Amino acid sequence: MSVKSVKPLRTAIVGAGNIARRHAESLQQIAEESGEVELVAAVDTDPGRLADFAAAFSIGGYADTGDLLAAEQVDLVHVCTPPGAHTGPAIAALKAGAHVVLEKPATLTLAEFDRLVAAERATGRYVATVSQHRFGSGVQRLRGLLDSGAAGxxxxxxxxxxxxxxxxxxxxxxxxxxxxxxxxxxxxxxxxxxxxxxxxxxxxxxxxxxxxxxxxxxxxxxxxxxxxxxxxxxxxxxxxxxxxxxxxxxxxxxxEFATVEVRHLYGYTDTDWTLTAAPGHEEPVTSAWEAGPASIRSEHLAQFREIVRALREGGAPPVTTTDAxxxxxxxxxxxxxxxxxxxxxxxxxxxxxxxxxxxxxxxxxx
Missing domain, CATH: 3.30.360.10 (Dihydrodipicolinate Reductase; domain 2)
Structure with a gap:
């Protein structure tokens, strides 16, 4: 696939554990698809884990977020630390001029979250929270069904x-x-x-x-x-x-006119969904459901694509701080x-x- 000639969003990951690998793999896939992101560095307090992660993705490694932000010009920082260590790196990245993607839960308390919102507003940067199940085609179809009025x-x-x-x-x-x-x-x-x-x-x-x-x-x-x-x-x-x-x-x-169900464990596909129309409402319910997108798995990659698109267009990436x-x-x-x-x-x-x-x-x- 040809890659667009664009200046990529320079991206770093804070925390190099298991979930960070999913972030890195998704970002590198987007880089291969469009050239719109470039994963440049990672941060972790464990030297061995950091070295393994940096080697696996051919990127630089830093002992803390301050070192990263002082040495690298980054546009986007993904925070993948345990939840109790989200807020500090996120606010530091915002103050350095980067947008932030936070793993869920974004913070441990409402008070802490509101500190994050204040920093977002003060810096003019954006914070998005990972909520990958919103982005699979099943949930998109469900919201479309509701918005159409066919479901009641x-x-x-x-x-x-x-x-x-x-x-x-x-x-x-x-x-x-x-x-x-x-x-x-x-x-x-x-x-x-x-x-x-x-x-x-x-x-x-x-x-x-x-x-x-x-x-x-x-x-x-x-x-x-x-x-x-x-x-x-x-x-x-x-x-x-x-x-x-x-x-x-x-x-x-x-x-009123339909039941929609999904059964899965950590991520759904279209085959995990069941649609049941009320008697007499089969045609409008089925038509509205089938009008939606298909074949999008609920995973980090789907949300990250939308985050990159929104930032490219100058808007707030999903999921916003209001949503989270x-x-x-x-x-x-x-x-x-x-x-x-x-x-x-x-x-x-x-x-x-x-x-x-x-x-x-x-x-x-x-």
Missing amino acids: RPLLALCDTTWYRDQAYFDVEWRGRWDTEGGGPTMGHGIHQIDTMLSVLGPWASVSAVARRQARDTETEDVSLAHVAFDNGAIASVVNSVVSPREESYLRFDF RRTLHLVAGIYASAFGRTPVAAGDLGPDSPHYTLMQGAGPVW
Whole structure:
């Protein structure tokens, strides 16, 4: 494939762990396709891991973000550190004039996220949060179906992340802790499905939830369940678990005239989706669904292509800080309701709420 004659976006990755490799592979594929990005460097505090990563992708390596920003002119920085180490590198990159892509969860608290928003506004740079499931053709078709009116009003949704992580997974020092991960499966695992649900149903109004530590020795929950009401009148059941041996990510949306479902684990294709039209509505529902795009897997590559396109056009890349904050806001609401043992409205989570500065607030009593 011919590569366009363009000045590439010089890109660096902070953090050289497993997820960073997915970022690097996706960026290099875009470079091969269009020449619009160039991966130039990586940062990691572990010299051996950094050396392996830099050698694998033929790029430079730096011990910290400050060294990188002092030595390299970069346009885009991908932050792939553990969640508790996102904000510092992101704000440093913004102040240096680079745009930022953050792995999810973007920050550990709403207060920290709002610091990021303030830095974004002050610098005129953009922050995008990785939310790859929004970009597969299935979710794009789903939003198109809703926008067309053929499906009618959204009524009910199911949003289940039932995964399995054994105790050894949580024995890694930074896992299962409020100060490094910001929460358990609600924050670190189910957030992917929660984000997809919100991208379809829009702003939430209230939540009533429970959280439990059922089987794992952690500071955080290993299971949560929530009932969520939305501004548009829809309601949803949300389940997040890391104690479920049969693993599945499941989303179901019931509209007036159609049910749309997807079952997958870490990424879907078109074959993972099921469309069921209500009797008498088969033709308009099917036509609206089939009018959407096809054959786009929900993966980092799909979102990164859209980020590059948006930056090339001078606009805000998806997913914006407004989008990402809505997702983090609902996670905070689930914890606030579960630990306060009371329903929580969206407006209850301002700076005066203990869950604004700490996801766990005063903390659970297990």
